[in-house]
Amino acid sequence: MMKLLKGTKIYSILTGNCPVCQNERMYTKRNPYDVTSTLTMEERCSHCSTKYKIEPSFFYGAMYVSYPVGLIFAGIAFILSYLVFNLNLIQTYLIIVLVMFATLPIILRLSRNIWINLFMTYDKTRSIKNRSVPKFVSPKNASIK
Numbered sequence: 758m759m760k761l762l763k764g765t766k767i768y769s770i771l772t773g774n775c776p777v778c779q780n781e782r783m784y785t786k787r788n789p790y791d792v793t794s795t796l797t798m799e800e801r802c803s804h805c806s807t808k809y810k811i812e813p814s815f816f817y818g819a820m821y822v823s824y825p826v827g828l829i830f831a832g833i834a835f836i837l838s839y840l841v842f843n844l845n846l847i848q849t850y851l852i853i854v855l856v857m858f859a860t861l862p863i864i865l866r867l868s869r870n871i872w873i874n875l876f877m878t879y880d881k882t883r884s885i886k887n888r889s890v891p892k893f894v895s896p897k898n899a900s901i902k
């Protein structure tokens with residue numbers, strides 16, 4: 758299923774993979790519930806050398822994305838508890854609060870993934886595996902012969 762989505766932004770958003778080559782994860786830990794490193798990211802993709810943090814406070818913008826993402830989660834919680842399971846409004850409210858807390862690490866990551874995918878696009882030529890991609894050399898080291 759996920760294989761079919763490869764190459765689309767959806768794939769990168771759902772997997773948290775590099776938005777350009779989609780070959781590896783941006784986050785150092787796979788599990789978002791490892792809360793000390795929920796938002797700890799690699800600096801660059803080791804496959805295509807894409808730098809994730811385009812500029813110093815780049816990911817602050819993900820905050821704006823987290824509102825609609827959170828609303829979607831709250832909406833699903835509302836529909837399920839109020840409309841499907843016919844709970845009363847107080848129970849529904851409590852469940853929404855619980856769901857928001859429980860899914861916070863996922864909401865935070867999804868927001869970052871959506872945010873970075875607004876600025877970067879999948880590039881098939883940079884995604885091809887077993888191709889010798891020159892490793893990133895910082896300009897400082899490049900001058901040393």
Ligand SMILES: [Zn+2]
Pocket residue numbers: 775776777778779780781802803804805806807
């Ligand atoms: Zn990459």
